[in-house]
Amino acid sequence: MRGRISAADTGLISAVLAGGDALCLECITKKTGVPISDVESVLARIGKTLRIERGRFLCRNCLTRRTVFRFA
Numbered sequence: 001m002r003g004r005i006s007a008a009d010t011g012l013i014s015a016v017l018a019g020g021d022a023l024c025l026e027c028i029t030k031k032t033g034v035p036i037s038d039v040e041s042v043l044a045r046i047g048k049t050l051r052i053e054r055g056r057f058l059c060r061n062c063l064t065r066r067t068v069f070r071f072a
Ligand SMILES: [Zn+2]
Pocket: 023, 024, 025, 026, 027, 028, 059, 060, 061, 062, 063, 064
């Protein structure tokens, strides 16, 4: 754990979710390079200003039914 969230990580994750796709943690990590251990903290931070929905749906990228995130 790096313990610190960079603005770059926040920007990268916002960018992949901005397309409106619901993505799981693994795919967010693959697409952004942000370590999976940091993704939830980054999502929590983004969630302070933008509404993020989380739920069990098909991930748009890996087509697996798991917990995914997307902008509401
Ligand atoms: Zn996925």
